[in-house]
Amino acid sequence: MASKLILHIGLQKSGTTFLQHMLQHNAEALADAGVRYPVPADWDRGRRTVANHEWSSYGLLGTEYPWVSERRAAEEAPAWESVREQVRESPGTVLLSAEAMSVVRGPAARRLLESLGVADTEIVVTARSLGRALPSLWQQHIRNGRSTTFGGYLTGLAAHRDKGPDHVENELDAHIWRAFTLSGLARRWTDAGASRVTVVTSPGRPPELLWRRFAEAAGVPGLAEIPTVQSEGARAHGGLTAPETLVIAGLNDAMREGSWSRRSADRVRQLATERFQTRERRGAKVVVPPEWRERVAGWSREDVAALPGTGAAVIGDLGDLAYDPGRDGASAPTPEEAAAAGAEAALAFAELHLRGGSSLRRGARKIRRRLP
Template sequence: MPKRVFVHIGAPKTGSTYVQNVLFGNAERLERAGILIPATFSAHDQAMTDLRQVPWRDPDLYWTWDRLLERFERWPGDVVLTSEGFGAATADQAKRAVESLRPAEVHVVVAARDLWRTLPSMWQQSIRARSTWRFGDFLTAVEEGKFEGFWEHYTANRMFQRWGDLVPPAQRHIVTVPQPGAPHDLLWRRFAGVLGVPDGVCELAAPESNPSLGAPEIEVLRRVNGALGDLYPHRLPYQRVVHQHLLRAVLQQRDNDKRFGVGLDRAEWVAELADQQIKELQDYPCHIVGDLAELRPGRMTESASPDDLDDRQILDAAIQTIVGMITHAESLRQQVPQQPAGMMARVKRGVRRRLVS
């Protein structure tokens, strides 16, 4: 059994993609240093959906929580498990996870980001996961306490306490996400300090993330989700089709220059929430890496909402999206080897002759 297991539980939209790219991209180097990143990122993600028993888990997926644990049961060093979805586990699910990792020393690692950036990012992430609600409806639901899932699944203090209460204070780690303008590797260096990764072990590339869509582009995706109806109810088929052929191939390739965010009419509300979150984390015994003051919003400026777009702007974006998908389809066609003229007819004739003989 491993000596220590670090479970990175999120939160979503806190630089997880960058951290995970470094971990899995340097898996062999880390293993030589005594730190195992078992299997693949996909395996961790599938194990998360099994642990949480989510209704959108594809029933044909191979990896379960128990299968992932089998991959490192004989490893004598440290192990890192990572999925931003772990943090949304219920108290009972988190308890099952921690207990199944013992007698290893279990550490819980969570990242925290300021709410001014988290709110629009989380709504956009929900649209990428097939939701259809409007941005204003989402903000109102959060503000009026009608969407507890936001606090449970996306804020460090809520998810941290569900998991953190299961381990001693010295084994609870919160990493704050630096404000814009900080060195690009600062977030990784903070994680590396928690995990005990020696300097120089990992090769760092420039941070990669899921590029944010602009207001017209995310509104097009939201309306497409609504038009899909019952198609692709499970996450994996939706990602294979909609993410691959619409989101990545077309929408993310556009300028996406019309940004959106929380309006200044909610600035005071967000600031009050930030202070409350900071106080809760200050009062919770844990290891803080970074500065909780980074959870206060930086520069708050007026932002448009996708709800404010007129029909012309949405139509223009939809037409350009169709053009992009036509170009994408043509590029896929060109990648398929073309059969010489008449070859298929000759193949069919040959098959018929063999059947007759």
């Protein structure tokens, strides 16, 4: 049985993929330091670009995640048993990493810790400013096929938050605030039986600073000297700018009206997103809408002020978690920026169509040459 368990819960858009790639890439160096990062044998199935333990946890917690079906949970059950087995077989420290564990409710958190059964369990949370996280969350919402405006998205979040902490902790659909209300997250895992909770603040850049802070929290500061590497999937996880996000939202509307299949719609979004990543002048970044900035700043102040009272240790600067609305510029892209992004998406589809057509024409010529 492992003598210690470190459970890394990276909030969405806090550098989680970067850290997981570093852990996977440096698994041998971790092992030399007495820390095992189990890499699932089938980690590269589906769309995953890096090894982590999120899908494995579906096998235990299942529909506790709002997006996981009972069928999917049953499919992942063997993966969770594999993780448990590796924890039982490891004599030293085991480190697991799963972003989605930030959203589970208290009973599910306790069930997970009891399933692993390691007495000395530390939770390491990586987090960033709410004012920086919300634009990224809305982008992901759009990339998942929605077309809600940023203001509409924030209205939905506000409705959950305004119902109070009990609602956030118990209502399945309030999962965003279960993750991003840091004080609630820290208390939840402490109450579930964790020995310690440590919050690592994400500075955004440089990534080396986040890695050093994480290595310190994991108790292996020597890893901080390892050069950082970028994941091959980093481009796929790159953010969208404001005009690009609006183009994807418009595509989502059009494809929904046209009853496109999910698979085809996903492919269209992927093509456009990959094309956007190659642009030199991509337009303004997504920022909190002006009419929401003071309210988001108030949420941020509440959460940062409540964190010290949880007993969680903090590595980094609490200032990294603050949101200064004065630093955000204009929120609406110009018509020229939106037109340029739309043209880029159209070019991506045109090139795909032309390549496919050319291939068909070549095939037809080969067949004709073989005919008598």
